[in-house]
Amino acid sequence: MTDTLEAPGGKRGLRGALSGGSDHPHYKWVALSNTTLGMLIATINSSIVLISLPAIFNGIHLNPLSPGNVSYLLWMLMGYMLVSAVLVVTLGRLGDMYGRVRIYNLGFALFTITSIALSLDPFDGGGGAMWLIGWRVLQAVGGAMLMANSAAILTDAFPAAQRGMALGVNIVAGIAGSFIGLVLGGLLAEWNWRAIFWVNVPIGVIGTIWAYRSLHDTGLRRPSRIDWWGNLTFAAGLTGLLAAITYGIQPYGGHSQGWTNPWVLTGLIGGVVVLALFVWIERHVSEPMFPLGLFKIRAFAYGNIGGLLAAIARGGLQFMLIIWLQGIWLPLHGYSYESTPLWAGIYLLPLTVGFLAAGPIAGHLSDKYGPRLFAAVGLLVMALSFGGLLVVPTDFNYWAFALLIFLNGLGGGLFAAPNTSLIMSSVPAHLRGAASGMRATFQNAGMVLSIGVFFSLMVAGLSSSLPTSLSNGLTAQGVPASAADQIAGLPPVGTLFAAFLGYNPIQSLLGPQLLGSLPAANSDTLIGREFFPHLVSGPFHDGLVIVFWLAIAMALIGALASLVKPAKHQAEPAAE
Known part of the structure; x- marks a missing residue:
C-alpha cells in the first residue's frame, strides 16, 4: 500500500477513510489513532491498579499486609501481566489467520465489558479480591488482543518510510501509558477506588465503536489450522514458570523467600520442561503458532533479546521507584502515608515526559537513518541513568532525581520505536501478527520477570x-x-x-x-x-545497589544486541 493509492471512482474525503476506505490516504492515520488509543488504555490499566492497591484493599475491607492475603495482592498485581504474556502470541497468530482487525476489535469490546464488571464488584474480603482477580484475567485477554495486533495493523497500513514514526507513536503511547496510569490511579483512588475501572468505560465504548466502523484488514491473511498442542504447551509452560516466580518471592519454611518451596520448584522445572516440549512441537508441525524460523532473522532475534532485557530493567525501575518514593522519601518530606500513592505518581512525571519527548522523534529519525543505532543509544542512556541513581543518596535532592529519571525515560523512548521497527520490518508480511505477538510476549514476560528478579534481589539485600x-x-x-x-x-x-x-x-x-x-x-x-x-x-x-547494577548490565547487553547487523542475505529492516 502506498501513500497515494485511491479507490476506483476518484478521491474520497476523510469520511471515506473513517467508514470504509482502507485504501484511502487518510486511513493509515485513522489506524494509528485508534491503535494508539487501544495500546494506551491497555497499558494504563496495567499500572493504574499498581498504585491504587491500598485504596482497593481498603475498599473491599482486606488487609494487604496480612500473611494470608499476600497472594491476593500478588495476583491482583501480576495476573493481568501474566495472562497477557501467555496469550499475545496465540492471539497474534489468530490475527494472521482470521484477520488482525477482527481480533483487535473483539479485544476492545471485551476490555470494555470487563471494565464494567470490575467496577461493580459486589463482595468484600477474599470474595471481593477473587472477583477482581477473575475479571482482571478476562480483561487481560482483551488487552492481549489489542497488544498482539496493533503493531501488525500499523505495519500493514504504513509504508516502510513512515513505519518507524507510526510504530514510535504507538509503542511510546503504550509504554507511557504504564506511567500515566500511576498518576491517574493516584488521583482516582483519592476519590473512589471503583473509579479506576470506571475511567476505562467511556474510552472503551468510543474506541470499540470507532474500531468497528473504521478499521479494515489491509495485510495478507493466510487461513490455516490452529496449532492446539503448541498453544496448550506454550500456555501451560509459561504460566507455570511465571507463576512459580511470583510465589518464589513469598516466604516459605522459615526462609525469607520461597525458592525452596516444592510447588515453586515444580513450577520452575516443569515450566522449563513443558516449554522445551513446546519448542519440539513447533519444530515438527506444519503450521506452528510460534514460527521459530523467524529467529533465523538476526534483526528479529536480537531485537527481541534487547526488548526483553529493556522490559525487565524498566519494570524493575518502576517498582523500585514506587517503593523509594512511597516508603521512604515522601514520608521523610512530610507527606502522610495515605497521600503517598498520589504524590509518587506526580513525582514520577519526568519519566513519562522523557518517554513522550523521545519516542516519536526517534521513530521519525530511525525511518531516515535506520533503527539499530537509535535503539542501542537509547539503552546506553538508560544504563547511564541507572548509574546516576546508584550514587544519589536515599534522601535525595528532587531535581537531581528528576533529571535522572527523565534521562531514563528519554533512553526508553529512544529505544522503543526503533526496536519495534527493527523487529516488525524484518518479518514476512503474512507473519506480522505472530511477530507482533511474539514481541509483546517478550515485553510482557519481561515485566513479570522484573517483579520476581528485582524483588528477590531486593529481599536478599x-x-x-x-x-x-x-x-x-x-x-x-x-x-x-x-x-x-x-x-x-x-x-x-x-x-x-x-x-x-x-x-x-x-x-x-x-x-x-x-x-x-x-x-x-x-x-x-x-x-x-x-x-x-x-x-x-x-x-x-543496599538492595538498590544490587538491583541497579543488574539493570545496568541488562541495558548494556541489550545495546550490544541492538547493534547486531543483519546477515548478508537479509535486508536491512528499514528497507522493504
Whole structure:
C-alpha cells in the first residue's frame, strides 16, 4: 500500500477513510489513532491498579499486609501481566489467520465489558479480591488482543518510510501509558477506588465503536489450522514458570523467600520442561503458532533479546521507584502515608515526559537513518541513568532525581520505536501478527520477570542488614529486646510490601498492647512519619545497589544486541 493509492471512482474525503476506505490516504492515520488509543488504555490499566492497591484493599475491607492475603495482592498485581504474556502470541497468530482487525476489535469490546464488571464488584474480603482477580484475567485477554495486533495493523497500513514514526507513536503511547496510569490511579483512588475501572468505560465504548466502523484488514491473511498442542504447551509452560516466580518471592519454611518451596520448584522445572516440549512441537508441525524460523532473522532475534532485557530493567525501575518514593522519601518530606500513592505518581512525571519527548522523534529519525543505532543509544542512556541513581543518596535532592529519571525515560523512548521497527520490518508480511505477538510476549514476560528478579534481589539485600537495623531501632525507643528481635526476624518481604503500598507497618507489628506500655513520646516516634523511613533507608539502599547494577548490565547487553547487523542475505529492516 502506498501513500497515494485511491479507490476506483476518484478521491474520497476523510469520511471515506473513517467508514470504509482502507485504501484511502487518510486511513493509515485513522489506524494509528485508534491503535494508539487501544495500546494506551491497555497499558494504563496495567499500572493504574499498581498504585491504587491500598485504596482497593481498603475498599473491599482486606488487609494487604496480612500473611494470608499476600497472594491476593500478588495476583491482583501480576495476573493481568501474566495472562497477557501467555496469550499475545496465540492471539497474534489468530490475527494472521482470521484477520488482525477482527481480533483487535473483539479485544476492545471485551476490555470494555470487563471494565464494567470490575467496577461493580459486589463482595468484600477474599470474595471481593477473587472477583477482581477473575475479571482482571478476562480483561487481560482483551488487552492481549489489542497488544498482539496493533503493531501488525500499523505495519500493514504504513509504508516502510513512515513505519518507524507510526510504530514510535504507538509503542511510546503504550509504554507511557504504564506511567500515566500511576498518576491517574493516584488521583482516582483519592476519590473512589471503583473509579479506576470506571475511567476505562467511556474510552472503551468510543474506541470499540470507532474500531468497528473504521478499521479494515489491509495485510495478507493466510487461513490455516490452529496449532492446539503448541498453544496448550506454550500456555501451560509459561504460566507455570511465571507463576512459580511470583510465589518464589513469598516466604516459605522459615526462609525469607520461597525458592525452596516444592510447588515453586515444580513450577520452575516443569515450566522449563513443558516449554522445551513446546519448542519440539513447533519444530515438527506444519503450521506452528510460534514460527521459530523467524529467529533465523538476526534483526528479529536480537531485537527481541534487547526488548526483553529493556522490559525487565524498566519494570524493575518502576517498582523500585514506587517503593523509594512511597516508603521512604515522601514520608521523610512530610507527606502522610495515605497521600503517598498520589504524590509518587506526580513525582514520577519526568519519566513519562522523557518517554513522550523521545519516542516519536526517534521513530521519525530511525525511518531516515535506520533503527539499530537509535535503539542501542537509547539503552546506553538508560544504563547511564541507572548509574546516576546508584550514587544519589536515599534522601535525595528532587531535581537531581528528576533529571535522572527523565534521562531514563528519554533512553526508553529512544529505544522503543526503533526496536519495534527493527523487529516488525524484518518479518514476512503474512507473519506480522505472530511477530507482533511474539514481541509483546517478550515485553510482557519481561515485566513479570522484573517483579520476581528485582524483588528477590531486593529481599536478599534487605535480609543482610534490615534485621539488625530494625532490632536496634526498636530497642532504642524502649521496645523490649525479645519483642524487637522477634519482629526483626520476620521475613523482610512484608516490610518491602509495606513500603510498596505506602504503609507504615510499625504500628501493626508492635500491636496496641506493646505500644500502650511505652512512654507516649516513644510511641509517637515509632508510629510517626519518619521512624520507619529512616529505619529502612540504609538496608533499602543496599538492595538498590544490587538491583541497579543488574539493570545496568541488562541495558548494556541489550545495546550490544541492538547493534547486531543483519546477515548478508537479509535486508536491512528499514528497507522493504
